[in-house]
Amino acid sequence: MLMRMGSLLAAEANDKRDLYPHASELIVGAIAFAILFGFMWKWVLPRVGAILEQRREKIQGDLERAEATRREAEAELARYREQLANAREEANRIIEEGRKTAEQLRADLQGKAEQEARATVARATEEIRAERDRVLRELSAQVGQIAVELAERVVEKELDKTTQQKLVDEFIKQVSGSGNGKG
Amino acid sequence: MSRGLLGAFVPPTTKDFVWPCWGGGLRIGGVSFCFNFVTFLVLLGFLLFVAFFFFGLWRPQIVPGKLQSMAEMGIQFVRENIAIPMLGPESDRYLPLLATLFFAILFWNIFEVVPGINFSSNSRVAFPMVMAITAWVIFNAVGIRTHGFVGYLKLVLFPPGAPALLYVLLVPIEFVTSILIRPVTLSIRLAANLLAGHFLLAVFFLGTIALLQGGWLVVFAPFSFAMSIALVGFEIFVSILQAFIFAILTASYIGGALAEEH
Numbered sequence A: 001m002l003m004r005m006g007s008l009l010a011a012e013a014n015d016k017r018d019l020y021p022h023a024s025e026l027i028v029g030a031i032a033f034a035i036l037f038g039f040m041w042k043w044v045l046p047r048v049g050a051i052l053e054q055r056r057e058k059i060q061g062d063l064e065r066a067e068a069t070r071r072e073a074e075a076e077l078a079r080y081r082e083q084l085a086n087a088r089e090e091a092n093r094i095i096e097e098g099r100k101t102a103e104q105l106r107a108d109l110q111g112k113a114e115q116e117a118r119a120t121v122a123r124a125t126e127e128i129r130a131e132r133d134r135v136l137r138e139l140s141a142q143v144g145q146i147a148v149e150l151a152e153r154v155v156e157k158e159l160d161k162t163t164q165q166k167l168v169d170e171f172i173k174q175v176s177g178s179g180n181g182k183g
Numbered sequence B: 001m002s003r004g005l006l007g008a009f010v011p012p013t014t015k016d017f018v019w020p021c022w023g024g025g026l027r028i029g030g031v032s033f034c035f036n037f038v039t040f041l042v043l044l045g046f047l048l049f050v051a052f053f054f055f056g057l058w059r060p061q062i063v064p065g066k067l068q069s070m071a072e073m074g075i076q077f078v079r080e081n082i083a084i085p086m087l088g089p090e091s092d093r094y095l096p097l098l099a100t101l102f103f104a105i106l107f108w109n110i111f112e113v114v115p116g117i118n119f120s121s122n123s124r125v126a127f128p129m130v131m132a133i134t135a136w137v138i139f140n141a142v143g144i145r146t147h148g149f150v151g152y153l154k155l156v157l158f159p160p161g162a163p164a165l166l167y168v169l170l171v172p173i174e175f176v177t178s179i180l181i182r183p184v185t186l187s188i189r190l191a192a193n194l195l196a197g198h199f200l201l202a203v204f205f206l207g208t209i210a211l212l213q214g215g216w217l218v219v220f221a222p223f224s225f226a227m228s229i230a231l232v233g234f235e236i237f238v239s240i241l242q243a244f245i246f247a248i249l250t251a252s253y254i255g256g257a258l259a260e261e262h
Helices: A002-007 A023-156 A161-179 B003-008 B037-057 B066-113 B126-147 B149-157 B164-212 B215-258
Strands: B026-028 B031-033
Touching (some): A023 B126, B126 B149
16 A cells, blocks of 8 residues: 555646446445344344343353352251351260269279278178187186186195195196196 | 754645546446545445345354354344333334444445545545435425424424514524534534544554654654554544434434424
8 A cells, every 4th residue: 555655646636536436336335334234133143142041041050059059058058057166065965874874883883892891891790709709608618617626636635825825826837837838 | 943843744634635546447337436535435435334244144153153243242232222212112113224324324434444445435525425315305304204294394484482483583493403413413423523533543554753853852652652542532433422422312313203293
């Protein structure tokens, strides 16, 4: 274009007729415009309309799905919360039960131990008593025998007071000596 | 001024808008057709329009690619910024016309700033005329269909609230402004913008070349060049703006024709 303008001669004058429309241009322009109009009307706009509608439906569908998902999630959350609360309650209940059981167990054990202790003490007491009775029985038997023996000796000899005393001392010495196992 | 500068600078003329035929012509019913640079640009813009929307919407995806996004955004732009503000609930009915106008004008205009082409078929007034006449036929047809022929004339020619005597003056004025002038202003606004744009670009680009050969005046060449670059940006803006204006005015005329009687 610039080349062409450059090549123009300065002598060429402006002429308004250069700018007048030609019949051929009107016809060419009309045909071109008519085809473009038909193309826009029958092809471009229906496609744009269809795709916008599709997009609208897709977005609406997505929103609805998102809403449904959100609601589901909320329901799920509520369910989990409830389950959690139940679980906590259950745990508390189990702990309480355990505590009770432990308490019970402790009380039982303590009772049993006390009882056992008491039984042991009672048995010991009983044994001690039995032993004492036996010792007492033995002792009384021995004392009787000793007394008889002593009486026999006293009767055997007529003694003065000094001899009598001597005899008793001797006897006691003998008895205590037999207590030491020397007979 | 040096003689060198005067010698190198050839101001653009209206001859820039006259293009010879490439090869032979064809006569149909007294009108001769031939393929030339302008026809080539019409075809190029046409193919750009078709390709943009075809490849953008060939297999439309719910999650769009770049080209599909652009095509959709383009349509949405026309719908939301041109059709709906002017036509409200009726907008979808006229969207095909408005979208075609906007994009056809835009894709034809844009060759004004394509390097190596720097020419828009819309600077040939015939092409804007085609679209202006289309718009004119449609807004009048809409008016007549909505209100009947007499009702539409009454709506257009008799603005309410004026003293009866004033209608002697008002009716011709309204007739000229609403019926006759509108297609003319539509087509001339578009063609003249691109024609002027072409001249502006030509002056500054050729001016830069001339200054480079103009002796000491070469110091001004960078300014001229910077100006021509800025003007390319400006012409891109103008190309889009004019497409927008053409479409929104058409929508506004249709909206006026649809309006309830006062």
